Structures are given as structure tokens and as C-alpha cells.
Amino acid sequence: MAMPEPAATGGTSAEPGKCVPPARPEVERLKAYSAPLEGRRGMLRLDFNENTIGPSPLVAQVLRNFSTEEIAVYPEYDGLREALVQNLLETGCRPGLLPEQVGLFNGIDAAIHAVFQAYGSAGETLLTTSPTFGYYTPCAGMQGMTIEAIPYQGETFDFPLAAIQEALAARAPRLLLICNPNNPTGTRLPADQLIALAASAPGSLVVVDELYEAFTGDSVLPCADFTATPNLLVFRSLAKTAGLAGLRIGFAIGHADVVDRVSRVTGPYDVNSVAVAAAFAALADQPYVDAYVAEVLRARDWTLEALRQAGVRHHCAGGNYLLIWPQRPVAEVDGALRREGILIRPMAGKPLIDGCFRVSIGTTSQMQRFMAAFLPLER
Template sequence: MTVADEIQGLLRPGLRGLSPYGAPQLDVAVRLNTNENSYSVPDEVVRAVATALTSEIADLNRYPDRDAVKLRADLAAYLGHGIDAEWVYAANGSNEVQQQLLQAFGGPDRVVLGFGPAYSMHPLLAVGTATGWVDAGRGDDFGLTAAHAVDAVREHRPALTMLCSPNNPTGTALDLDVVRAVLAATEGLVVVDEAYAEFARPGTPSALSLLAEHPRLVVTRTMSKAFAFAGARVGYLVAHPAVIDAVQLVRLPYHLSALTQAAARAALAHTPVLLATVEAIKQQRDRIVATLRERGLRVADSDANFVLFETGGDQQAVWRALLERGVLVRDVGLKGWLRVTAGTPAETDAFLTAMEQQ
């Protein structure tokens, strides 16, 4: 028996044989596979973050503010909707936020419900917290109706229901009537993952507007996408303060470093500068959608910074052909479909040209 076999034998049964989450990190000219913001942090923000970090360094012998009070207040001010700091909780990316929700409200003999194809990290978070995972699926057009969602809730009686809006990997925002219907049908928490909310098409409402009337609603967001702050790892949830009190039962001590808090606050102080790229990215997204449809391919409607498109054949072969031309996109495991991040105009040019040549 090898050491690896021995260690596998010591793992919890639910983890044996699994692979960790991750997308290929390949050194290619055009990387459009992880939904990052392709635009670098502006110099003005770089200087502000550097100044904020410098001011914290001398005090690194002290623990950070474990409640991140100032950061939570800044996030609340950014969100609007009458939200104040008591309704906001921040952590190391929205993945950690969601993991802590499952630690607090999931666990053995409880179920978390999702509707795939959706964010592939959700079932892994369920496994990691020993929570049962149920994928109730979607329609052939990747849509999710209130009737289908309610039927699944009534059948499985989940402790948590995960809804993505915009949905990843399809990119389409969810009608708030679906969220309302699920809230009415379940006694558990309803978590709406809005990681890509800033990229939504005009008139697309946010689940934040439902918080005041629904204490079991949780909205999770991130600074990784629209804010071009993926390397800083800052995510947050918005929910009734009672939910936040419960989540803090499972958080690690001083989980959010003083440097992370300082960097995030400096970024939020320059919100207009950082979000200036959002409209440019949306233009490239819409260009990808329109061009691929003109070429006869099916493309999902997108409210995110990425596009799910039909390849017209074996998606793995198309993925490899694009890679050979220096363009890395994402194979999300849907037969005949691939996902591409909307980047700069030059990156879009490279992708569309590679698609035409393959």
C-alpha cells in the first residue's frame, strides 16, 4: 500500500476519490476561463491600496479587528438598499462566506439544494461540511421556473437552497419571483449568489431588494469580479443580523487580516474608478453573444461577465483547438457547450478569430 492509499483510507468516506476545485492555470496569451476582470487595477487605486497597507504594517503585531466593523460599514454604503453594517458580514471571498453558512446551517442529516448547471463549488462545499447535496436540475434551456424550484423544495425540504443570479455557468439572472416562491415554500435559508450582479443588464433587480421582508434570505457577493480584486480575496454576505450572529459561531478567530481589510476599504473608496471597466466588459460580452449567434451557434442570455455558448460539436475538441490558438476558455462539463469570459476588446478579437478558424 502506498502512502497516498493509506492517507485516502483515513479520509472521511465522503471525500475519498474526489478532486479539489480548480480551473486550468496555463501560460497562454489569452486567458478567458476563470471570469476574472481582464483589466488591471488602475494606478490611482494601486497607490491608494499601497498607502493603506503601509499604514497597517507597523501594527501587524496586533490582531485585526475581528468584526471588520469599518469594512462592513463601507460595504453597506456601497450596496445601498437601506442596508447598514449590522446586515453585512465579510470573509475571504464569497466561497468562505458560503462555506461558513453551510457549517452553521448544514451538516449531517441536513440537505442543501441546488439547480444545476450552477456554480460547481456549491456541491464541494456541501461535501466538505458533511451536508447532503441535491441537484434538482434545470430546463433544457437552462432556465429555472418557480414551479420547478418549489416542487424541489417541497420534495427535499432543504436546510439551505442555493440560487445563483446571474447563474454560473449560464450567465442569466434569475427572476425575483423564483426567489419569492422558494422563500414561501421553504423553512430553511435561501442563499442567492450574486457574484456577478454588477454586470447585469439594465433593469435587472437584485435580491437585496427583498431582504427587509425576508429574514431567511441571504445574498452573497464578491469584490473579485467587477472590482478587479480577485487576488485580495474579499467576499461578503448580506442578511438579517441574526443570520450573521449564527455565522460568527463557526468563523475562525480574526479570519480577515488587517491587510485584507485595509486593501478592501481603499478599493471601496475608489468604487467609481474600479467599476469604470464594467460597461466596457459588458460591451464585449454582448459582442460575443451577437457574433456567435450570427454564426449560427446557440448562446445563453448573459447578465454576467462571461458567455456560455454551444460549440456545434465536441466541446473538448473545440476547447483544445482554441488552446492551440492561444485562447483558454472553460469546459464546464456540459456536452457541446463552453464558457468564455468577456475580456478586453483585443481578447475578444482573439477569441472570435480562433472560433472562426477552428
Template sequence: MTADERAPLADGEQVRAALRPDLRGRTAYGAPQLDVAVQLNTNESSYPVPPEVVADVLDRLGRDLVGLNRYPDREFTGLRQALVDYLALQSGVSLRPEQLWAGNGSNEVLQHLVQAFGGQGRTALGFTPAYSMHPIIVETLGTRWVDGQRDAQTFDLEIGSAVEQARAADPDLVFLCSPNNPTGTALPFESIEAVLAAAPRAIVVVDEAYAEFARPGTPSALELLEDHERLVVTRTMSKAFTLAGARLGYLAAHPALVDALRLVRLPYHLSTPTQTIAEVSLAHAEQLLSTVEAIKGQRDRLVTELAAMGLRPVPSDANFVLFGGLADAPTTWQALLEAGILVRDVGIPHHLRVTAGTPEEATAFLTAMAELLPEHLQSQPHRSTAPRQGATT
């Protein structure tokens, strides 16, 4: 039978009818991936992996690929130790290998946590605006999501409000971001410990995907692990390590919690090449992280120059800046795109988010913004964290 003789495909109605009812009508997560000159929308590093690191990865892979007939190390033993060594240097916190867990990006690590500690009849709490994958992972795994709120004017998570919301929700899981995405602000220890106390049976997850970019003096929740059995700190190698394409995320927690994740992970979930790339990259941590200070410099430049334009940037501990003061965020997003610059519309009225890239990329963005103003300025400044329908953060 030729292609022309085949019966036409049905319109998918039977598939849609078979889909889980709670998934019907949902849209898939996904930031735009567009081929433009300046891509500042997904908080990737604008700096390529150094040639020396590439060479070492290729050398190690050349030796490892011969053994791909065998399954990878299920316990990623070498990677665990490499992460322990890195965190000791980066944060000064001494951990044991049995406290570390890794996955294909921090989203898989978060998924493991919800699989193990969420589920039917259980509740997870997060504070909006925050990382939009938290509720997506929670709800698609059959867990009830409670959309807690931050201050509508400052985007801060005030301790008293967080405690009140945690007590009301009585959750099984709590998600905190520090630094927060998309606002860029870090949480003090007092807030984390207050939530732990207010949700006495919850696993409290502190998402530190952007920890390496925090301003001086900003502590890491890793320092709290020894005193809190229910605390989890998640991180990623996608941002500061310039390895978004490698897909390696990890967490640190109590050994008993890490052991529980073995119940839900798929067998041999971390491939040999993934483990190799991560281990070699951690051995080159100093070199890969050498761009962090340059990125922080451009981040602070964005805050200063956007404020000088009459916009309202939020001081950031991450590698991006959320800024408000726009008359219509989608209109400004489109105008920037037409100028060859891709930023992120996070769904907060009058706000956009821009990644801190190279000096040249920052200049291109700031020049384009200056040319768009004052026509795109908001005449009546007002902050709101209520997301537009269909938008994602």
C-alpha cells in the first residue's frame, strides 16, 4: 500500500477521550525556543563550555563508551563524591555521599520527591510567583496543589504570612525558591525554619537552582540540613556550570530521605555519559564558574540601568532580573522580539524577565529598551502578582 492509498488518520478524539480527565485542557510547559540574535529568556549561560573542558569530557567519554554494553552505575558513586567535594568548597558545608541524589535535571529530582512524598490525597504548597514547574509536577503526579501567595507589592514572602498559609494548608510538601524564580530574591533562614515549624509533617524543599549567583553574604539552606530531617535542598548544573544541555540536577538531604527516592526512580536513570559529563565538569568547577562574577556584574548593570529608565527592576540574587513598569508586557515582549531580542513574559502584569548574558547582549537589550521608551512605560505604576490566564512563570 502506498502512502496515497492509506486511510487518513482520525482526528485524535479517541486519544483525547482516553487521556486522564485531570490532564484534559492543559497546555504543555515550554518557553519559546526561537532563533534570534540575543536569547535572554531561559536563564541559560551565554558562555560556551571552555575547550579544555570539552577535550577532557571527550577523552573520558572515549574510554567509557566502550563499556556502554553494560548498565551505568546505578548509585552514581563517583558523581556523589564529586558533588560532596564541590559543595564543601562552594558552601563550606560538609556532607556525606549518602546525602546526595541526582537526576536528569533538577526537574527529575523534584519529580522523584513528589512521587515519594506526594500522591493521591496529599497536598503540596508553594508561594506564587515562583517556579512554574513546581505545580505542574505536583498536579500531574496526582497531588493537590495549594497556590500560596507572596506580597502583591514587593513579591517578598513575609514570615508571618508564610506561617499562616502553611498552617492553613497543613501540607505534605512545601516548595520554597531561594533565590526565587522569577523574582530573583533569596530567603533568610528565619523564613525557612518558620515554615518547617508551621508544617510539622511536610517535606520542605528549598530550590536553590541559582545559588551560585547570590549576592555576598547570602547563606545556603545547606547549612540547615544537619538540624532538619525534613529539609531538602535542590540544585542544578544547568545555570552557573553552563551545562543546560547536559541535564544534571541534584539534591542534598537526610540519608533516610535519599534512600526513599530509590523506591520511585527508574532503573539506571542516570546514563554513563551523563555521569561522566557531570564528574568531569565538577573537576573543572573553578573554570566553569569563572563566568559567574561577570554574569553578576551584568545583572547588577541591568538593575541600575533599567531603574534609570524609569522602570522597576527587582534586586536579584540570580542570573536574571524581573522588571516592572511596562504599560503592556506582551506588547513590549513582541517589540523586543522584533528587535532580535528574546526575553521572558512570566505572566505577571506589567513585568518581564531578562537573563543576564554577556556585556554585548546586555547592551543590545538595554539599547532596545531605551528605544521603546517612553511609549511602553506604564502611566499608573502598579504591581500585581496575579498571573494572566495561560501565562507561565
């Protein structure tokens, strides 16, 4: 029996009468995660929670001095894990962390993908929350996993702790993935409760995505004991605070055996030499990162007060972003701000928050520019 031709997914069509070879059934059913990344140059980018001023001058200097010889050879990672461990210890991580407990990845997206490849199988369950970072779902779908997404609660989007505990006890999911603080709601769960969740479910890999923890100080690393809870894995990145989003480098931190298994499904040179050099420089300039985070927190306070005074509905609980419910349709506000050179992220179709938009928090002057363009739209 002839196999039906799969639905078009972009690219060049096959010649008439010829069939494109189908991918795995899980991939054929998959809706790929995509983000509108084109047309952003020269704009005030408040749409993807990036560092809005750029990396440390040390990073810029390293990139300017990067040699053609370094470009021509495969990357070397000697010392990078040690540098990250030292940075983590200096910023409050529990003593005793070893370099073999750190995995290197081509951005956190690659780390997420690797976790699902290493631990997720068809028919098994991913337990997570909703709404949350959109890339978890397609990664689970690639493996044919069942997704159980428990919604945040109420107008303040409280963490559904009791429901998560019940699901862990009743269904023993293969993976529990929690973004903390959560993107986009900012919802936070204290470190001791996250560790307790891992301790209660030794058969589940509990992954805590901490890309935004620097803006709240909610990390589990100061109190995590990976010997006692070897099923706990933590994601960190240099994208949101150190300004290396364009170079793609992320870390997974946990028990050495878990890090080893997640790393097995990656390529030997997935992290490129330029990213490695930039990471060394960024880790060597923690005061720059601290100063940027402090400025974002000042700008957040200024923005929240301006929104309160203007009577604009908003929600901000953690991270370098907040949610705003405008009086006009979000698409109209998005278009008007884009014409002013400002980018935001509409939350259309997101459960619980459809009808609002997320705006990243930059510097105080950048947020003043945003508010000067946004508030007239509310009148």
C-alpha cells in the first residue's frame, strides 16, 4: 500500500510523483518550537529576556583577540568546568562541587534536548507546569512522551505544589521539569521545597531550570546535596546575565553519573571555541554581572511603580521580565511599539495569560523609553 505523503513543513517540494521520506511518527506529529528572531537589529529588544547592554569588556577584548589558529582547530574545554565551579562557589554554591558534575552544552536549549534524549522514552511522562518555557513540549514530543502540565493557580500564578506532589506520588513520571523562576509568570518555589520534591521521587529525574535565578536569588545550588538527591539536575546559562546569548553556552549541574549520561547524547565538539573563550572571560568578571543585575532590579522597581501609578494591570514575581495586560488588543500594541523601535513578546495562545504580553526589563533608561511609548496607547 502506498504511504501518504507527509504534510509540507517548508523547504523545497519534491518533484511530482515523488514522496519525501517520512520522519519518525513522533516527528511527523510535532509542531516545532520557533521564535520570531528576524528583523530585530537596531531595535530595543525587550522580547526575549536577553541582557540589553552586552557582555563584559573582558569578553569583547577576548573576541577581538581571537586568533585564526584557534578558529582552525577543534575546541578545547580544559579548565572551563573548573572555572564555572569556582564561580559558583564564590556566588554561594554548596561546597564540594566537582568539575565532573558540570556538563557543557550549546546553550540551554541543547541541554534540555539532551536530557530528553537521555531520559525520555515513548509512553513515559513529562510532568511540568503551565504556562512555562515553550521548548519543553517539543522536546518531549520528539521522544513520544506524554505531557502532563499542571497550571499555575489564581491571579498571582502560585506554584501548584500539592498537585505536583500528588502527580509524583501517583504516576512516578520519568521527568519533572520546573523553570524557577518560571518563564513567563515569574513564579518561584523555594529551594527547600524543590529539593524535597526530588527526595520524594527518587525514580524521577527532577530538572530545575535556573536561567533567571540571579534576579531573585532562588537557586537550589547553595543547599543541594547531589549525593543525597542524585536525581536532581540544575540548568544554568551565561545568556541572561552575562550577555552571551548569541554565543550559545549553557551548563547542567548535578550528580556526576547523571551529567555523564546526559552528556553522552551530545557531540564531542558541540560548544564552539569562541563561546568557550567568551565564557572564561565572563566568569572572570562577576562584578560586571552583579552590576548589570543590580541595574535591572532598579529598573524593575521603577517600571512597577510607573505601571501602578498609571493603573495598568501587570504581574511581576521574578526574573528580568513582567506581564502586562493592555486595554487594546495585544497585536495592536505590539505593532505600535514595533513602529517605535521596541520589541515585546505577545503571549497569544498561552494558557492562563492569553491577552497579555511579556516585556523584558532592561536598564532604567530603556524602561523609561518603553513606558513613554506604551502609556499613550492606554489612553
